[in-house]
Amino acid sequence: MDSLYGYNNAQYDQHAKRLLASRKLLAEIVKKVVPEFHDVSTADIAEKYIEGSPQVGNIPVNPGLTNAVPSQIQGDRNEDGVPKEGYITYDILFHARAPGTGKPITLIINVEAQRTQVESTLGYHLMKRAVFYVCRLISSQKEREFEGKDYNSIKKVYSIWICMDSPSGDSYINHYKLEEKHLLHRYKEAVENYNLPNIIVIILGKKADKDKLIHLLQVLFNERKRSFDSKKKVLEQEYGINMTPDMEKEMTTMCNLSLNISEEAMNEGIQKGIKIGEDSALNRTAIRLLSMGLSIDDVSKGTGLSISTVEKIKDGMKEE
Structure with a gap:
């Protein structure tokens, strides 16, 4: 994850990621952008369907190391690497069990927070990095989510990217996925056999937005001058999110750091x-x-x- 605001403040970034990794906030994101959860309450997503304890922590992205992790991903931060390659880390990685399917389908959901998607700043197209990540989320399941040639057990994945700085100033949410095109005659494959990799890009603009998820993320991460009490009030009154002690700790530290960062930058x-x-x-x-x-x-x-x-x-x- 690149520095959220362009300041060289890794401490701020770590607290922001830990806050974002809270089950209640992840539930808001998942409900909005993952179709399987549109008809489920955020409370149920947080309490019933997100598995394990999402954390900022430890799993590898590049080939070679992801599969070396001995247990299934339970929400830890993740890295991947191969010999002669540096580590790349997933900011937040967790399992969520899809509701209403009649069978136990697990979605592996990766959430990445980025300051910007501008190529001149990053040095690459963010979308190409997102494609790499979602492919790794698929390929690294071998010998961890399934063994040998049991490809029927491959889990569907979502790689969700949140960019804090819109190049156009507007907010938007895009979904990228595989689709079937009939080039000769007509044969229809079951969607669940190919609709496995999914990329969601959430861009936060500077303008206030009526969309519930965009507004929430803007309040938490873009409105740096807003006080802790004001942010807490928005979460409680507009989203019904009662902050846990851990969430309060992370947000308090973020607000204090944000003021210090702004003053230093000024x-x-x-x-x-x-x-x-x-x-x-x-x-x-x-x-x-x-x-x-x-x-x-x-x-x-x-x-x-x-x-x-x-x-x-x-x-x-x-x-x-």
Whole structure:
């Protein structure tokens, strides 16, 4: 998982992942984006269908090491690696048993949190990484979820990616899956035999959104100025989520770290921004707003400075 907000603060990221790994929050995500759970209450998903204790922890992504884990995934964080390859880690990985199927079908659900999906920032297409992860979730089941040639026992998987920074500013949720196309005559294969790998991409925009899941994730991870008490109130009153002591601990630490990170970024931005020369009140205001994550257009509108001036200020903040 890349740093959620672009700051070099691994401590913040770890607490954010632990909060996201709570059964109650995972239930909200699963209910919204996994079709098998659309008609099930979030309480039942959290209490009955999510297996084990999702944790930020230990299972490998790359070939060679995933299958070396002795027991089935119970929700631990996961890595994968092969000789001469570095470890890549799943942020959160857990089993969820699908309801209403009449037979015990297990969904292996991977949740990844990313700061951005922008290729120029990541150095690769996020979707291609998601395809790699979902393929590993399938292939690594051999000799762990099934043995030998018992391919009928392959479990359906969902790799869910949450991106905290939308390049367009808008929020959206996309589902990518295998579909059947009839190129000659018509033979219909049973869907459950091929609809095994699924990718869900959840993008959080800067604008407030009426979608229940998007709003929840924005409050938790994008609204850094919102206080702990305010976030807790939203969870309790709008989502019926009574926070556990562990959730309160993670969120309290996140809120405190977020304030420290914002203050440090602002101070650093002020020092760097002064290098461009003109130390006016409007420039200092622009530096503060840019350090808080506002766009160039918004800063220009808020300060009355031209877009080109704000761009120069932002460039000055990037200088060493």
